[in-house]
Amino acid sequence: MKDTTSTQPMHQRKRKAADLGYDLNLATSSGGETAEKGGDGPQRRLWVKDRSKDWWDKYSSADCSDDEFRKAFQMGKGTFETICDELTASVAKENTMLRDAVPVRQRVAVCIYRLATGESLRLVSKRFGLGISTCHKLVLEVCSAIKDVLMPKYLQWPNNESVTVISDEFESISGIPNVVGSMYTTHIPIIAPKVNVSAYFNKRQTDRKQKTCYSVTVQGVVNPNGVFTDVCIGWPGSMPDDQVLERSALYQRADGGLLKGVWIVGGAGYPLMDWVLVPYTQPHLTWTQHAFNEKIDEILKVSKDAFARLKGRWSCLQKRTEMKLQDLPVVLGACCVLHNICELRDEPVEPDSVIEVVDDEMVVPEVALRSETAMKARDAMAHNLLHHNHAGTSFL
Structure with missing residues (x-):
């Protein structure tokens, strides 16, 4: 899918989309301001609407x-x-x-506050004493800067040394060796787009909420600490998890040999492949298979919990946004980067802010098993878990 980013600067200029640099699908002046130039000199008179900055002054003070x-x-x-x-x-x-x-601290604060609360631009405008269009512009500019400056530092695939540490931690959680990531795909609600609306229709959430829902997807891989190491953002909400995966840069890198000899654990919506490890889904599981699934669930819980904290921190992800669809991938990517920074700095999430991610998996019946080698490897792992007493017995 084509990556596009559009804004509406002065003089109706159009700016070509920049390379967003990560796996995506996809200057207005505020009202009430006038300027006059008198004579031949450079002096100018400017009237600026008087807006209260008391709220921001309070939070920016020592x-x-x-x-x-x-x-x-x-x-x-x-x-x-x-x-x-x-x-x-x-x-x-x-x-x-x-x-x-506008000072740097205020610029960044406008963006983070908007992401954290999901408040309308009108309310954000009143909080910071800035125009509505100014606040909108600041959110996009700061999110773009987060993508350009902070994403390469805080959201990246682990190097060889880190992979060893990560796989050891996942093995201590589950007993399953060589796991380097827990993968989950969540859905972000959007207003019905004007183009290709059926592609964004989310049937599962529509059935659950009893009202028409549209969404875009965010596929994320996390390490044992819930830090994102890979994201794929912006594919339409009707697309099942396996198709989102097939269209991701992660899939292309795996085809190139990046994930040889290691596993990423995914749910039932993903296919079993040489590098994707999923639970058994057939009916009438054996004890060995059931026990293996319990250990897989322990790994999957890491990514589900990470997405629960992501959505809990950034309430904008829970609401249908006012933002244009083409701007959304950069904003969602910024939320993932800010999540990582908060996780790395042990920033707590308010317990009542964390939400449960439910009915996000878009499962296609009978997802084909695409690797005979992976089937044999999974069977061997399941046998070893039970044989070495790593598997739980709650299913008994």
């Missing part, structure tokens, strides 16, 4: 406690300042004769 700041922004002040420091070179703007530039 008197604001770390707990109070975290409730508003889903991260402590130290984490926020670190992000600002790393983004300064990319998001800072210079003052002009017409107006003073």
Whole structure:
């Protein structure tokens, strides 16, 4: 699917989409401002609508406690300042004769607050004392900077040394060797698009919620700590998990030999392949197969819990966004990067913020088993788990 990004700057200029740099599918002035130029000199008069910045002044002051700041922004002040420091070179703007530039900390705060609360741009505008169109522009600019600057540092596939550590940790959880990731695909609600609407129709959530739902997908692979190591964002919500996987860059890298000799664990919506390990799905499982599935579920719980925290931190992912469909992949990618930063810095998630991810798996009946070698390897692992007493016995 073609990657596109569009904005609507002054003079109706169109900007060509930039290379987003990760696996995706896919300057307006605020109202109430005028400027006049008099005579031949450079002097200008500018009237700017007076907006209260009291709310932001409170949270940006040294008197604001770390707990109070975290409730508003889903991260402590130290984490926020670190992000600002790393983004300064990319998001800072210079003052002009017409107006003073919005400071870096306020720019980043507008973006993070919008992602954390999912509040409308109108409410965000009132909080920060900025125009609605200015806030919208800042969210997109900061998310783009997060993608360009922070994603290469905080969301990347592990190197050989890290892979060994990760597989050891997953083996300690499940007894299953050579697992380097837990994979899950979630759905993000959207307003019905004007083009190709049927592709984004989410039948499973429509049936569950008893109202028409549309969505885009986010496929993510996480390490044992719930940190994303790979994401594929933006394919339509009607697409089942196995087709999303087939269209991902991860699949292409696996075809190139990147995942030779290791496993990524996925749910029943994925096919069993030489590098994708999934539970047994046929009826009437043996004790050995049932025990193996229980261990697979322990690994899958890591990615499901990570997505639950992702959606809990960034409430914008729970609501149908006002954002254009072509802008959504960059924003969703920024949420994944910010999630990783929070996880790495042990930022807590409010217990009542964490949501359960339900009915996200788009399972196609009888997903074909695509590898005889993988079938034999899975059977051997299941036998070894039971033989070496790694498997649980709750199914008894």
